[in-house]
Amino acid sequence: MPLLEVKNLHVSVDSKEILRGLDLTVNAGEVHAIMGPNGSGKSTLSYVLAGKPDYQVTQGEVRLDGEDLLSLPPDERAAKGVFLAFQYPMEIPGVATMTFLRTALNAQRKKRGEAELSTPDFIKLVRAKAASLSINQDMLRRPVNVGFSGGEKKRNEVLQMALLEPRLAVLDETDSGLDIDALKIVADGVNSLRSPDRAMIVITHYQRLLDYIVPDVVHVLSAGRVVRTGGKELALELEAQGYAQYQEEAAAAS
């Protein structure tokens, strides 16, 4: 059984159809890249998988480990193992990063019927995971993402992913706004989470990120559909030739 199966997915936002029959199958252990021009529906796909309100599914289905995902609210999807690394992580003034992380981890554990982590165990766990992402104690004490640089926000997303150990991680334009050093730290963090039990979908506009997070499969998304699927060499081809041909094909098809 595939880990994630998306079939003929149609999604509208404000009555405008963004995804128009998207199919995608991702197996455990695989890293899939989704590339495409602006407006092709990449971020919409990530939000629909995570369950953002206002994204109306008009047709199709999404299954995680064979189970219908679309009927679940976002928090239950997270407990089942869906993780979205946001393109623009939110700033939450007044909520300390540690409190946020512990609340999230324990809420998920509780929903899965596991015991909540004690405070000392939790602190030990966070420190270990944070160190490898160059996240210091000061960042953990500060309110979530408040005053964080772009790189710090993305590292914080990867820290959350490392703590929550998702079954399916969706990384939405994780490279945007990062300089090369920050990109390497984030990519190393993501690579260390590759596992035979986990699948990842890396959404990006540029090929650059895929030099560091090397995908097993690359999909090209255009006008709300997967128009081409290939190996990692497809990303290089796109880098050389651009998206123009896919946009023309999509325009001709619609």
Next chain:
Amino acid sequence: MNAEIKLMKTAAELGLAEVFARAKAALPGLAAERNAAFESFAATGLPHRRIEDWKYTDLRALMRDAKPLAAPPAEADVTRAKGLSGLAKELEARQLVFVNGMLVRELSDLEKLEPGLSIRSMSDALREGDPLIAGHQTIMAVARDNTAAALNTALMGDGALIHVAAGAVIERPLHLTIIAPNEGAAVYMRSGMTVEKGARVMLIESHRGENGADYQFNGALALQIADEAHVDHVKVIREGADALHLSTLVAEIGARVRFNNFTFTTGGKVVRNQMFVTFKGADTVAAVRGASLLRGRQHVDHTLVVDHVAPGCQSRDLFKAVLDDHARSVFQGKITVRQAAQRTDGRMMTRALLLSEHAEADNKPELEIFADNVQCGHGATTGALDEDLLFYLLARGIPRNQAEALLIESFSGEAIDGIEHAGLRDALMQRVGKWLGERA
């Protein structure tokens, strides 16, 4: 006097006249002032929505009757009060307990006062004409055109009269635990605190009452703060669900003072908390803040009048309200900067978080500036919980009610964080948590 004397006609107005007529002979001291204050009330009656200062809190409509004055606390009241002193214990504060408006000595800690600290019962002080009371002229002036203050002057009974001598540093917070009557009765309390030059003190007033008792509370506090003193004043209003609470703070602040004021409100059916803060000395720094968490049909009005008379002072005012169900919050904030008050730096901000589409927040900011070299600002926001923030928390597996609670805590926390006393900050955040726990 050429003010038109109009006939009082509501049941509450007639009732108040009756209460005053019956009680005045036995009230402690200041008979002439009491009569004058009652007459000024009688001339106008209870204020209603066409009176600008009471536009959003129509007292004539909200106060339907006048309760009789509460009887002195009986044995059962004292027993009830014993169970309600949580905050003072948490803070290891010096506690003074008032039940039905009267000081209960057996529950109060009046032993071994720190050097420089003196505390006495206001009714004793009024009766004996304590010279400290002569310094409370401003509150008497306020009472001339403010109904709540006028009624307080007319009917005031007991309270605390506190004096802190020059240079005295009072480490233990002073805590007035004010336990309301357990029935439909009225309490009029007057307190005063005079803090001399360079002294340091923290005063907390905690109001507690039972749900189901439709009592009426009217309190006033005269704060005189001399140069270079450092004063914290905190009011915790957890009145019963059927209570009417009117209160007036008149603070006069000298030069180079640090003054922090905070009001935390979760209880009471109708609350009008009015604060008059006058900057009389130069280069003082003051913050007046508040957080309210309201539900049901609660109506809470914070009215703040800041008057900058002296130059170079800084004021920071922040009021936050969390409103569920049909609750309503009112914030009226006025900053006056007199011509002499150059270099004034005043910021006033109010924010309301609406958790229900039936909740209502009314904000009325006013600036009146006569000096030319000042920085003054007002801000007001009203809105629901941010859906994008909520989604971020949900996407991490945090259930909706818990995600909302985190955001509400952080919203209230921004104001509560301004309290210097860490123990009190924690205690109030716990009460925010408790309020959230009671949310359906």
